[in-house]
Amino acid sequence: MATAPLEPFTGVGLGLRHPHFQAVAERNPGVPFWEIAPENVIGDGGREHDRACRALLRDPVISHGLSLSVGGFDPFDAEYLEQLAEFLIFTGSPWHSEHLCFSSVDGSVTHELLPMPMTRAAARHTVRRARELKDRLPVPFLLENITYYAELGESELAEPEFLSEILDGADIGWLLDINNVYVNSLNFGFDPRDWLLRVPLERVAQMHIAGHEQWGDLTLDTHGAPVIDPVLELMKWVLPRIGRPVPVLLERDNDIPDLEVLLAERSAIQEAYDEVMAAPARSPHA
Amino acid sequence: MREDSVLALQRSLVEAALMLDPAPLERDPAGFAAGRGLPRGDQEAFARFKERLLVYRNLVRSDLVEPVERICYVTRALMEQAGLWEDCLAGFLASRGVRSAFYRDLSATFLGWLAATGWGRERWPFLLQLVHFELLNALVARHPGAPPPPGLRAGPRAGDRLVLAAPTQVVTYQHRVHLSTAAAPVPEPGTVHLLAYRDREGDAQWLELTPATAALLLAARAASIGRAALDLGLADPSEALELLGQLQAKGAIAGFTPDLPLPGRPSPSAA
Numbered sequence: 001m002a003t004a005p006l007e008p009f010t011g012v013g014l015g016l017r018h019p020h021f022q023a024v025a026e027r028n029p030g031v032p033f034w035e036i037a038p039e040n041v042i043g044d045g046g047r048e049h050d051r052a053c054r055a056l057l058r059d060p061v062i063s064h065g066l067s068l069s070v071g072g073f074d075p076f077d078a079e080y081l082e083q084l085a086e087f088l089i090f091t092g093s094p095w096h097s098e099h100l101c102f103s104s105v106d107g108s109v110t111h112e113l114l115p116m117p118m119t120r121a122a123a124r125h126t127v128r129r130a131r132e133l134k135d136r137l138p139v140p141f142l143l144e145n146i147t148y149y150a151e152l153g154e155s156e157l158a159e160p161e162f163l164s165e166i167l168d169g170a171d172i173g174w175l176l177d178i179n180n181v182y183v184n185s186l187n188f189g190f191d192p193r194d195w196l197l198r199v200p201l202e203r204v205a206q207m208h209i210a211g212h213e214q215w216g217d218l219t220l221d222t223h224g225a226p227v228i229d230p231v232l233e234l235m236k237w238v239l240p241r242i243g244r245p246v247p248v249l250l251e252r253d254n255d256i257p258d259l260e261v262l263l264a265e266r267s268a269i270q271e272a273y274d275e276v277m278a279a280p281a282r283s284p285h286a
Numbered sequence: 287m288r289e290d291s292v293l294a295l296q297r298s299l300v301e302a303a304l305m306l307d308p309a310p311l312e313r314d315p316a317g318f319a320a321g322r323g324l325p326r327g328d329q330e331a332f333a334r335f336k337e338r339l340l341v342y343r344n345l346v347r348s349d350l351v352e353p354v355e356r357i358c359y360v361t362r363a364l365m366e367q368a369g370l371w372e373d374c375l376a377g378f379l380a381s382r383g384v385r386s387a388f389y390r391d392l393s394a395t396f397l398g399w400l401a402a403t404g405w406g407r408e409r410w411p412f413l414l415q416l417v418h419f420e421l422l423n424a425l426v427a428r429h430p431g432a433p434p435p436p437g438l439r440a441g442p443r444a445g446d447r448l449v450l451a452a453p454t455q456v457v458t459y460q461h462r463v464h465l466s467t468a469a470a471p472v473p474e475p476g477t478v479h480l481l482a483y484r485d486r487e488g489d490a491q492w493l494e495l496t497p498a499t500a501a502l503l504l505a506a507r508a509a510s511i512g513r514a515a516l517d518l519g520l521a522d523p524s525e526a527l528e529l530l531g532q533l534q535a536k537g538a539i540a541g542f543t544p545d546l547p548l549p550g551r552p553s554p555s556a557a
Contacts, residue, residue, distance in 0.1 A: 039387055039388055039389070040389075042388075043388060043430060044390065044428055044430060045428055045429050045430030045431045045453075046427050046428040046429065046430075046431075046453075046484065046488055047427075047487070047488025047489075048428075048488075049428065049430075050488075066387075067387035067388075071292075071296075072296065073292075073293050073296070077387070080387060102296050105293075105296050105297050105300045106297065106382075107385055108300060108304070108382035108383075108384060108385070109384045109385055109386060109387060110300060110303060110304075110346045110349065110350070110384075111346070111349040111350055111384070111389065111392075112303075112342070112345050112346045112349050114296070114299055114300070114342065114346075116292075117291075117292055117295045117296075119291075119292065121288055121289045121291060121292050122289075122292045124289065125289045125292055149335075149338040149341050149342065150331075150335035150338035150339050150341075150342065151331055151334075151335060152295050152296075152299055152331070153291075153295040153324065153327070153328035153331050153332075154325075154327030154328050154330065154331050155331075215341075218338065218341060
């Protein structure tokens, strides 16, 4: 599996979001790397864009996309892929990640991460699409496990097997979103640690961590609240089993607080990360 | 299972999210799935996850509507006064016209849908102009820009042509939509010429122009300022030059360039 060297992409980074562009453009407040959606930069302009670019040129950046609809059937937009390639070179991102989902059908874009049917046909199809992206992008390509609220149609595979088939079949890295695993475990009633024992942790190149919220009897992956302790504990449980200092990214996309609040949360997660990484690695199945 | 079955499932979920009336899905989710050719196992899954499929409907609609509501807040206020905003959005979503991967394009897509369908135009003849003006501010603020042609001068001379800054637009409306607010969204009728530009701080601004100034700004892009002023009946261009210098200082004009023959245009001496 082709992955870029981790340095300087280790530790706990932060999603670079619009309300913080100005502060971050002025100075890096001690964040080892930023993550940004290329869709929020490509083709944009103006003052806020210039501020974001200042930070992106100065600091380590990881690219995380929202719109490729990897599991969908619409052809990839060649012009966008060219722009994305330029963006990846411009930012020096070590890889580009996307979500294991579809978001458009027949050219109609939903701007939502919609769940794939967990079937062998869907896995085969996604493997082909992921391989195509892997071939067309100038950096390694990762897929992220998403939060899902419903199974789309009758499932043939459990999520860990579905995910493994795609990652192995396309021979790509994995962006493990630990909050998504946790949220899915609440919504579908499984043990997240058991789930993590059934997936190819050796393919993890990056992790996401985030907060979620309750909506009736459903837990929603809103990225609109602080990370809760059980999710942090899950991160601490899985990191030694991955056995490498993969970068962890704190996501916050809704109810975005002041930068200082997010920096404090990032520091707390970094402390937990450092504590875990100082301990010996564990066997993935220990 | 074949891959066309995957596509059929994806189409069904997007239809459930965007269709005008969710009643068929709420009433009989298995029947909804059957009606889209999905096999029994998939029909049962639709029945089992009915409530959560409706969550996806909410999520998709919220994702698509939020950027429109953020930019077109006066339009929203206008339609909410008539209790029609939700109807309008539902029609827009059901058209499935969003094709862009960029959030920032959603409001332009909304404007395009209003223009193509004529939705609301009979009731609000100014509707397209209102949405256009709301969008204009965002477009100017976020215009990706372009490097100005080389050799531009800062100060205008009568023999120069002007070059607008890349984000700058000169627009004409038949209603005074630039004065509409969420509290008073209905504009007065009346022709208005606006210069929309990005100031030196990067903020979108607009200036109301006299008809003569609007004409000058358009004409002096293709001919010399002196010629354009003369055509507008101004024998002495000094006032025009002063005004253009001020607009350049504000950031609306990129600069000035000698009125050399353009490709395909005869030089003055050859005329």
